[in-house]
Amino acid sequence: MSYRIWRISHLLTYLVFPITLIHTIKIGTYFSSIFISTYIYVIFSLFILIVLYKFLHFASILGNRYVITKIEDINSEIYLVHLKPTIKKIKIKGGQFIQLRLNPFGESHPFSVLDFDETTGEIALGIKKVGKFTNQLKQLKEGSFVNIDVGYGVFTKEAYNTQNKRIVLVAGGIGITPFISYLKYISQAHNNYEEVFLFFANRNLSSISFMEYLNSLSIPNLKVVFCFSDEENDHPYEKGRVNVILMNKYLSYSTSNYQYYICGPEGMMNSLAKDLELNGVDKANIFKEEFGW
Numbered sequence: 001m002s003y004r005i006w007r008i009s010h011l012l013t014y015l016v017f018p019i020t021l022i023h024t025i026k027i028g029t030y031f032s033s034i035f036i037s038t039y040i041y042v043i044f045s046l047f048i049l050i051v052l053y054k055f056l057h058f059a060s061i062l063g064n065r066y067v068i069t070k071i072e073d074i075n076s077e078i079y080l081v082h083l084k085p086t087i088k089k090i091k092i093k094g095g096q097f098i099q100l101r102l103n104p105f106g107e108s109h110p111f112s113v114l115d116f117d118e119t120t121g122e123i124a125l126g127i128k129k130v131g132k133f134t135n136q137l138k139q140l141k142e143g144s145f146v147n148i149d150v151g152y153g154v155f156t157k158e159a160y161n162t163q164n165k166r167i168v169l170v171a172g173g174i175g176i177t178p179f180i181s182y183l184k185y186i187s188q189a190h191n192n193y194e195e196v197f198l199f200f201a202n203r204n205l206s207s208i209s210f211m212e213y214l215n216s217l218s219i220p221n222l223k224v225v226f227c228f229s230d231e232e233n234d235h236p237y238e239k240g241r242v243n244v245i246l247m248n249k250y251l252s253y254s255t256s257n258y259q260y261y262i263c264g265p266e267g268m269m270n271s272l273a274k275d276l277e278l279n280g281v282d283k284a285n286i287f288k289e290e291f292g293w
């Protein structure tokens, strides 16, 4: 089901409760009991408050107003958006995502926070143009206002707290974004890991993002492996897809001794997770971040 049909069908569910209530008041028999009628009115009042709260968010009256300070191209498909809070600074944990709305009553889309400045509250997002919303955002001018709801989920939460000191990150294309903030975190002296690997899969050299940044990181126990599935020119990197055979060329221990964090296209995530499980990795040590539904 497309996201837009999914969204409309979910919004329609808000009508179910008031219709049921009207039906109950008009022809139901429960209202003869004071207890049941009080109970129903309390639930209905809570429902109204929730709808009001959602409406104020939807209208961008609640939520957080940010201004776009810069939009810069990384390549023909991927760009960076820099956002600055106008009123309130919001705290975001590494690996979290925000919900971004471009206009009041417009759609709200999720994006992982690439970078967050604790002092100024500024946020950077790395975005791939895939459809209407991501193309509209690219057209906005510096100085435009957007609305943000923060900060949801922490895909790499277990990696921040892990007792398992051997970590394997696998990114496909724009799926690199949640790992950028994680790598920044461990580069700032929060690094008690024995080994950290990043396998970064892309189609070709012209579609990759953040390669320079990843090469510039000086994290002693980090090994970044670039992997290209369709690059026609000669290159010194890995060729083909990321799988357990490729990983075993680099990992010091057998595959079951690591925790895995995978973010990328659904097909890649599912086939890699299956491959890992077949090679003895416990399901509980495989974490995936879906970028769509």
Ligand SMILES: Cc1cc2nc3c(=O)[nH]c(=O)nc-3n(C[C@H](O)[C@H](O)[C@H](O)COP(=O)(O)OP(=O)(O)OC[C@H]3O[C@@H](n4cnc5c(N)ncnc54)[C@H](O)[C@@H]3O)c2cc1C
Pocket (backbone or CB within 6 Å): 003, 097, 107, 108, 109, 110, 111, 112, 113, 126, 127, 128, 129, 130, 131, 132, 133, 134, 135, 174, 177, 178, 290, 291, 292, 293
């Ligand atoms: C937790 C999370 C983090 C994400 N982080 C990033 C990121 O850092 N950078 C990035 O480029 N993309 C990220 N995405 C994906 C991004 O939200 C979609 O690419 C974007 O919403 C597509 O909208 P569109 O109108 O441009 O394209 P469309 O053509 O409308 O959508 C393309 C695909 O994106 C998915 N999608 C569309 N709308 C939504 C929505 N509102 N919520 C969830 N999925 C949607 C659907 O699977 C759809 O098939 C993330 C998604 C999730 C769920």
